[in-house]
Amino acid sequence: MATYLEFIQQNEERDGVRFSWNVWPSSRLEATRMVVPLACLLTPLKERPDLPPVQYEPVLCSRPTCKAVLNPLCQVDYRAKLWACNFCFQRNQFPPAYAGISEVNQPAELMPQFSTIEYVIQRGAQSPLIFLYVVDTCLEEDDLQALKESLQMSLSLLPPDALVGLITFGRMVQVHELSCEGISKSYVFRGTKDLTAKQIQDMLGLSKPAMPMQQARPAQPQEHPFVSSRFLQPIQKIDMNLTDLLGELQRDPWPVTQGKRPLRSTGVALSIAVGLLEVIENL
Ligand SMILES: [Zn+2]
Structure with a gap:
């Protein structure tokens, strides 16, 4: 059985990410009770030769204050073509281009191995990096x-x-x-x-x-x-x-x-x- 330490090391190895706290607070109240501020150290240009970048736009949560990106931890209702945001629990409809999705036909961003994903945005850069x-x-x-x-x-x-x-x-x-x-x-x-x-x-x-x-x-x-x-x-x-x-x-x-x-x-x-x-x- 993998230990918690191994879990943390695996995440760091795979996604280049290390959190100050490894459990996401499930409510605002819980967030205020955290003894350490929630933060993460990320290696932004970590090389992932096993993951090709995807050539389309990320799908965002529709709640204006959230805008989280669709990811493998979101719950998906394939029949109703809905996904639940795992940060704010907002239920979102998939964009029309996702009409054909099913359990066996998933976009890359829902596959577990894509816990990190690189999007190549097609529209021109509007502001500098x-x-x-x-x-x-x-x-x-x-x-x-x-x-x-x-x-x-x-x-x-x-x-x-x-x-x-x-x-x-x-x-x-x-x-x-x-x-x-x-x-x-x-x-x-x-x-x-x-x-x-x-x-x-x-x-x-x-x-x-x-x-x-x-x-x-x-x-x-x-x-x-x-x-x-x-x-x-x-x-x-x-x-x-x-x-x-x-x-x-x-x-x-x-x-x-x-x-x-x-x-x-x-x-x-x-x-x-x-x-x-x-x-x-x-x-
Ligand atoms: Zn959300």
Whole structure:
């Protein structure tokens, strides 16, 4: 019988995913009772030679606040052509192209081995890719050096119009401004205080402008409205700046108690990352 540890290792091996907590809360109330924030570390470009990418759009849950993607854990009623979202329990109809599905004729995204799936979206990219780096600095000197080198390497592989951002965390969380020339500037958050996305956006000065964005669309359609942000910038503009910032990264300076692990603000760092990305989604 497989142990729970093996189950976790298998998931990591197969999907490049490791969760802070391996049981999904079944209600909002349960979610509030969790002693560790639900988070997952994902290896986004993990190679899966056994899984060819699919050349169509993902099917999304119809509940506007959910939009989860159809996956092998959803319950499917093949006769009624309905699927139940496994996150919000919304019952959804399959799109017309799925009329022929049955137990023996399943789309790839319902097969158990496709717990990870790569979609190649056919429509043109409307906005640039965004890479928000959230970097743990509670490392040994050697490891930090190796990490810096990997990060520099990854920057050189990004498309030039990709937007990049940098958050570093140890006991404190630092959100780095990328637009400033010469001096480096960052916002520091304590790791012990939970903040909502709204609070984070207010503190970073990213609250929504009063004018509706439809009217504020930039003249050139290629220019993403978020380009002016201090925290996310096109890599081609701030390449040097970011390279310097990464080069100067130091190990977390806070003392570590003998026999204990360093205090890491992983949860707050991720909340801030989500807060930053939500601003873009709302534009
Ligand atoms: Zn849903």
